[in-house]
Amino acid sequence: MLDFQKKKQLGILVKIAMVDDEFADEERATIAKISSRYGATPQELEEIINSPTINESLAPMTMVEKMNFMMDCMLVILADNMVTSSEEYFARQIAGKLGFRQEVIAFLIENKEVERDQMRELMIPYLIPGH
Template sequence: MLDFQKKKQLSILVKIAMVDEDFADAEKEVIRKISQKYGATTEELTEIFDSPATAESLAPMTLIDKMDFMMDCILVVIADDMVTSSEEYFARQMATRLGFNQDVVAFLIKNKDVSREEMRELMLPYLVS
């Protein structure tokens, strides 16, 4: 069962995937895997796929949660091996909302194979103070 924050986050991931008007199967699969990590039921994910929330605001998050969610956003952006300008723009806007410099998007795309734990350390310089 999803809490409000995780439901919002999954909705945002769906919106990122749909922003280029091509909700690819690879993007859906990445979101399915992320939703399992978040503890979503199949019914909850189907509901989000069918009707993602319209508001993109997020509740306060810990630094680790912000980093993890930013990495989840990038996983969706790169899922279909094609990063469109609209997906990159959306991800850059999300980076700003999460307190990162927008350059973190290109950095995460370029370093997509780095482990999550190592990436958290590498993301620190991209935090806006």
């Protein structure tokens, strides 16, 4: 069963997928994989897809959790191999809320093939000090 924070995070991922008015099969499949990693049941995921969170605020997260969630956001955005301006705008908003400089979005798109553990190291310069 999902905790409140993971439900909110999945809701945000669903909103990212739907921000361009098209919920592509690839985006849905990516969110399903992420939700499985988060420990969601298929029923919980369906509930979130049918009514994603309205409020995009997040509970306090560790630096690693912020990095992982930012990478999860980018997995959804890149799932259909097309980054729309609305998806990029939404991702920049999330990046700011997580304490990243907005340039992290272009960096993550450019380096999408980099393995997750290595990417966390590469993301450190994009963190806003004291955030």
